[in-house]
Amino acid sequence: MNIARLRHPLDSVELKGFVDALDPVNAVADASDGFVWRLQSDTGNATDVPVFGDEWLIMNLTVWRDVDALTAFMYQGRHRELLARRFEWFERVEEAMTALWWVEAGVRPTARDAELRLLRLREHGPTAHAFTLRKTFGPGE
Incomplete structure (x- = not known):
């Protein structure tokens, strides 16, 4: 899971590039090797799913076969392009x-x-219960 704090409202002109890319990037993710599932509301994404009760936070919650599959998606193609622009849209x-x-x-x-895992990571650092891409744990560790 990852969350981001918006710099502007989702319906603002400043976030148009991000919002317009959501469906195409989600379609690539859905078709990617190793992709299993993603949280989505009736909108087809999870930008309107409440996170920590803060309307300026948005969430992406997905399940992947393994860390390698997630990493391959994150750092290739359209997602990589958007990742490079993240500070235009997010604090x-x-x-x-x-x-x-x-x-x-x-x-x-x-x-x-997801909220509880992120809070645990913030409090205890990477553990088998919640970890990061920089410090991973295998299944069952």
């Missing part, structure tokens, strides 16, 4: 905004599950 934040963890096959984490 720089000191605290952890991304947390990874293993789930059993068929499990679909909730937004609350």
